[in-house]
Amino acid sequence: MNPPIIQRFKDYYSDFDQQSVESLGELYAVDMHFRDPLHQLDGLEAVQLYFEELSRDLTHCRFEFLHEMVNASCAYFHWTMHYAHPRIKGGQALSLNGVTHIRFDDRVLFHEDFYDMGAMLYQHLPLLGWAVRSLNQRLLRGSTRP
Structure with missing residues (x-):
């Protein structure tokens, strides 16, 4: 059975565009670390600011989780992100495959996204x-x- 944080993580990203950045505090530790191909951020507040800016003009964004590997303190997710943004390809619906690695206890301590x-x-x-x-x-x- 997966730790509860795993389902909370998947629920948040499954409807990413419907979530508030304030609710990230229920998911991430205050001193968490985040990496993606563009950023390395330290701390929940920095991630909240990044997500707020990132999602500002999104028409929609949700993650479809395809596979996962979970143990007591880390997990890997293979996903497809479905998204649309008015300044990217005329706002057309697009998809992107990627992988996320997280380390956690009762909250996510480390989050790294891999995508093209x-x-x-x-x-x-x-x-x-x-x-x-x-x-x-x-x-x-x-x-x-x-």
Whole structure:
């Protein structure tokens, strides 16, 4: 049986866009550490500010948990994030796969997300997206020359 924090974690992210940043205090320890491809943050307050900014213009965002590995003090989740933002690909619904590692006791002490920033953001921006898609196609063909 999983520790209660695991279900609270999954419930929060399953409806991420419906959650308040204030409720993060029920999930995360005050002195927690957070990492993702863009940030390293120390402390609950820093994470609350980051999530507030991150979710400000989201049309929707939810996480679908596909697999998990849990023991007494850490867990790994494989997920798909379903999201839409008006400034990313014209607000279209998008999906992104990733993995989260957490360490916990009664609250999350450490949270690290692993995902492809190109797949999440860069390839959906007009000029940068064209460059990222072109580079990906060249790499798939086995050459970086035009």
